[in-house]
Amino acid sequence: MNKKIIITIIILLTSIFFIIKFVNNKKQIPSEYPKYRLIEKKSYILGKFWPIEEVKIKSEISGIIENIFIKIGDNISIGQKIAKIRIIPNPENIELAKRALQIAKVDKNQKQINFDRNQKLFDKGVIARVEFERFTQDLKNAKIEYDYAIKNYNIALKGFSAKNESRNIIKSTIKGTVIDIPVKVGMNITQRNNFNEGNTIAIVANMKNFIFEFNIGETDVNQIHINDEFGIAVKAFNNKRIKARIIELKPSSANQKNKFSYLAKAKLLNNNLPIKPGFSGLAEFLLESKTNVLSIKEKNIIYKGSKSFVEIINDKGNISKVEITRGVTDGIYTEMINGISKTDRVKSQ
Numbered sequence: 001m002n003k004k005i006i007i008t009i010i011i012l013l014t015s016i017f018f019i020i021k022f023v024n025n026k027k028q029i030p031s032e033y034p035k036y037r038l039i040e041k042k043s044y045i046l047g048k049f050w051p052i053e054e055v056k057i058k059s060e061i062s063g064i065i066e067n068i069f070i071k072i073g074d075n076i077s078i079g080q081k082i083a084k085i086r087i088i089p090n091p092e093n094i095e096l097a098k099r100a101l102q103i104a105k106v107d108k109n110q111k112q113i114n115f116d117r118n119q120k121l122f123d124k125g126v127i128a129r130v131e132f133e134r135f136t137q138d139l140k141n142a143k144i145e146y147d148y149a150i151k152n153y154n155i156a157l158k159g160f161s162a163k164n165e166s167r168n169i170i171k172s173t174i175k176g177t178v179i180d181i182p183v184k185v186g187m188n189i190t191q192r193n194n195f196n197e198g199n200t201i202a203i204v205a206n207m208k209n210f211i212f213e214f215n216i217g218e219t220d221v222n223q224i225h226i227n228d229e230f231g232i233a234v235k236a237f238n239n240k241r242i243k244a245r246i247i248e249l250k251p252s253s254a255n256q257k258n259k260f261s262y263l264a265k266a267k268l269l270n271n272n273l274p275i276k277p278g279f280s281g282l283a284e285f286l287l288e289s290k291t292n293v294l295s296i297k298e299k300n301i302i303y304k305g306s307k308s309f310v311e312i313i314n315d316k317g318n319i320s321k322v323e324i325t326r327g328v329t330d331g332i333y334t335e336m337i338n339g340i341s342k343t344d345r346v347k348s349q
Helices: 002-028 091-123 131-157 164-167
Strands: 034-053 056-057 063-068 083-085 170-173 177-182 201-207 210-217 229-234 240-254 258-269 282-297 303-306 308-315 321-328 332-338 346-348
Touching: 002 346, 034 321, 034 332, 083 164, 091 131, 091 346, 170 210, 177 229, 210 240, 282 321
Parallel strands: none
Antiparallel strands: 034 210, 034 282, 056 201, 063 083, 083 170, 177 201, 210 258, 229 240, 229 282, 240 258, 282 332, 303 308, 308 321, 308 346, 321 332
């Protein structure tokens, strides 16, 4: 009798031991059960804000910056003075213009003498009107040539004629805010012409309207389209969000690996933030969304070539590898289309 009791106790203790061991082993293996979740596939792209209207103010004459009337951050209007240019005369051009002016002056004076003498003769009836009109026309032509020589001399000496004395005063062509002044007093500048862009005196922008610019790789460009709306987290304002809509999408350039990027421009839709040119923003695009899909953590999936697997733990603690079919993923959770069910225990990797 005592032997039967002892044997029974031993069997019970042994059973309890194995049950406890099984439970502990089960607890010791990290795992998860598939759950139904909302999965949103998103793309994040860094870009910058720039004013829609931005003008580089340039000079029409070459010379030295004599004075700058504005500073960065000033709000200016159309026609407001920006800078004054001091002309650097070319001695050779000045000498040629001066010589031409002297010749024109001598010719005009001589034509004036001829006119005065022949006018007296005409008044006395000595010469005919036709002959007198010839002296009158000669004097008019000489005066035109003299005025033209004065104009050329002023241009050679000052860079502008007397009738256009404001050419050396650079003025704003738009209303806006000065965002950059790339020149300094005393700096040599080159004029703008058909062969030269010339030096930029100041950059003026309308700070009321901005666009958001960013580059898209060729792998993502097919998922983003004109008129798509998206959110932007503005870094300078603790990632506050504003909305934007894509208005332009065009090829930009190829990198060293011959992969093209595309430049996208987006118009801001609800901006109440005091954005400055060059501020950074993080664009968030919702590429795909699925609700109530069976999913597991992305890190628990094993990849071998083009196939995907998970490890399943059965009730006895044994582990087996099962091939699965994946769906949409947000980088953290991945949809399970085939291969496992909600009751399967998936081993953590």
